[in-house]
Amino acid sequence: MTKLKTWAVAIGLMMSMGAAHSAPVFQGRLSDGTASTTCTVSGPDKCAMFYNTTLDVTILNDWNIGRGFWSATAAAGSAQALVEAAGAAQTDFTDWFLPTGAGSQAAGALNQYRSIWNDVGSTLAGLQAQFDGVQADVYWFGTESASNSSRAWLFYTSFGFENTGGKGNALYAVAVRPGDVAAPVPEPQTLALALLALGATAVARRRRSR
Secondary structure, three states: HHHHHHHHHHHHHHHHHHHHHOOOOEEOOOOOEEEEEEOOOOOOOOEEEEEEOOOOOEEEEEEOOOOEOOOOOOOOOOHHHHHHHHHHHHOOOOEEEEEOOOOOOEEHHHHHHHHHHHOOOOOOHHHHHEEEEEOOOOEHHHHHHHOOOOOOEEEEEEOOOEEEEEEOEEOOOOOOEEOOOOOOOOOOOHHHHHHHHHHHHHHHHHHHOO
């Protein structure tokens, strides 16, 4: 078998492996952003964060960072202040926010809670298996009610219900931030193309040297 054929076989194997092993929806991240396949939901090897591939957001693993009232800014004692402080204290990253969402929005970028809920199997047990410290209680969305400025949207983790509540209520908070904190890893196809280019260059050089 020629060297060029050997390269082609190796590249084909890499691409088939990439297609066979799809990435999990939730991917563990350490506090410095390092991707980890061995960190856990709780315990001494606990993940600091999970990257959600459905939403392209990073979610703080700790779902018991405290209670606060609703505010669009990080006012003292607010849920937004809690997520900013917890995110900065538990990771090397800033720019943490409350999840987006409202009862009128479908799962996805405009309703992150609903999307996360769906991704864990739409049960409280699923949430508790995926994240540390999930309370069977009420959590704030980062979205204000469009019809009543004194209220904001909230999420019931017990059964996935969404409603609005008075902003002065002290409710739980979840911290999310856009994108993935981990350094990007080349896709199998990208890596295969790079190897193909290197192989072709090596063959061309050998031919010129003859």
